[in-house]
Each structure stands twice: as C-alpha cells, then as structure tokens.
Amino acid sequence: MPIQILTERLYICCNNKTMIMKIFSAVIFIAITILVTTSCKTGKEVLRNQEQKPVEVVNNMNELSVLPLTFTIDTAWMDHLILNVVVSYTGKKKGIDFKLVWNGAWLKSYPPKAMVFLEPILSSPSAGNKKIKQTMSFDITPLKASNPEFILLLRDYKQTFSFE
Numbered sequence: 001m002p003i004q005i006l007t008e009r010l011y012i013c014c015n016n017k018t019m020i021m022k023i024f025s026a027v028i029f030i031a032i033t034i035l036v037t038t039s040c041k042t043g044k045e046v047l048r049n050q051e052q053k054p055v056e057v058v059n060n061m062n063e064l065s066v067l068p069l070t071f072t073i074d075t076a077w078m079d080h081l082i083l084n085v086v087v088s089y090t091g092k093k094k095g096i097d098f099k100l101v102w103n104g105a106w107l108k109s110y111p112p113k114a115m116v117f118l119e120p121i122l123s124s125p126s127a128g129n130k131k132i133k134q135t136m137s138f139d140i141t142p143l144k145a146s147n148p149e150f151i152l153l154l155r156d157y158k159q160t161f162s163f164e
Contacts, residue, residue, distance in 0.1 A: 048095040050136035055100045068122040073157045083138045092128035097121045100138040106147060111152045114143050
C-alpha cells in the first residue's frame with residue numbers, strides 16, 4: 001500500500017512538472033514571437049528619392065548649413081554628367097533634401113580636380129528615429145563647361161570620377 005501511494009504522488013508530481021514546462025515553453029515562445037515582430041517593425045528602412053538638381057557654385061563656404069546631420073555616403077556613381085549618390089541617415093520619415101556644392105576652385109594637378117560637398121538642406125535640427133536611405137542625382141555640367149578634362153572628388157567618399 002505505501003508503494004502505491006508513493007507511485008501516485010510521484011506521478012502527480014511529474015505530471016505537474018510536465019505541465020509547468022509546457023507553460024514555460026509557451027511563454028518563452030510567445031515572448032520570442034513578440035520580440036521578433038516588434039524588432040522587425042523598428043528596423044524598417046525608409047527608401048526615398050530626391051529629384052535631380054544641378055551642382056551649386058558657392059563662392060563663400062561659410063554659407064553652408066551649420067545645423068548638424070550625420071549621414072554616410074553608401075555609394076556613388078556617374079551616368080554621363082549625372083552624379084548619383086545614395087546616403088543613409090536617421091531622421092524623420094519625410095526625409096531631407098540635399099544639395100551638391102562646389103566652391104568653384106580647381107586643385108592644381110593634371111588633370112585638375114574639383115572637390116564637391118553634399119550639403120543637407122535643413123531649417124531646423126532633424127529629430128527622428130527612422131533609418132532613411134535616400135537616392136539623389138546631381139547634374140555636374142557646370143564643372144564640365146569650365147574644364148572639359150577633370151577629376152571629381154566627393155567629400156567623405158573614397159572613389160574619384162574622371163572626365164576626359
């Protein structure tokens with residue numbers, strides 16, 4: 001008789017442990033599902049295109065924006081006289097426009113070099129937490145008109161572009 005009671009208690013105890021493990025596993029599964037679902041929503045990247053603009057010649061570099069925006073140039077390529085640039089930054093979903101600025105100076109080398117700068121157009125500091133990847137195009141015909149053979153340098157980008 002005591003063996004039968006002991007066996008019944010052991011069965012109930014094991015059954016409760018199995019039930020606890022099932023509940024614990026279900027809670028872990030639900031927590032992981034919620035974590036993955038919410039993290040995917042916050043990790044979405046906003047893709048944005050900016051219409052083509054010409055390069056701006058600025059004689060006074062002090063006219064450039066003093067409002068900070070941290071951005072990285074992911075890639076850049078030339079399509080005839082159009083400079084295409086893809087940048088990434090964190091900001092509002094609406095996005096920010098950029099301009100390509102050149103100070104009009106040629107670096108003395110052969111062929112001459114022109115340094116251009118990407119400048120965000122900001123009226124106030126950009127606050128937001130969306131990851132934005134923006135593609136933009138700039139017409140660099142004004143540089144080609146003043147010097148038919150040159151090398152284009154884009155600040156903060158390692159690749160150069162040659163025009164002959």
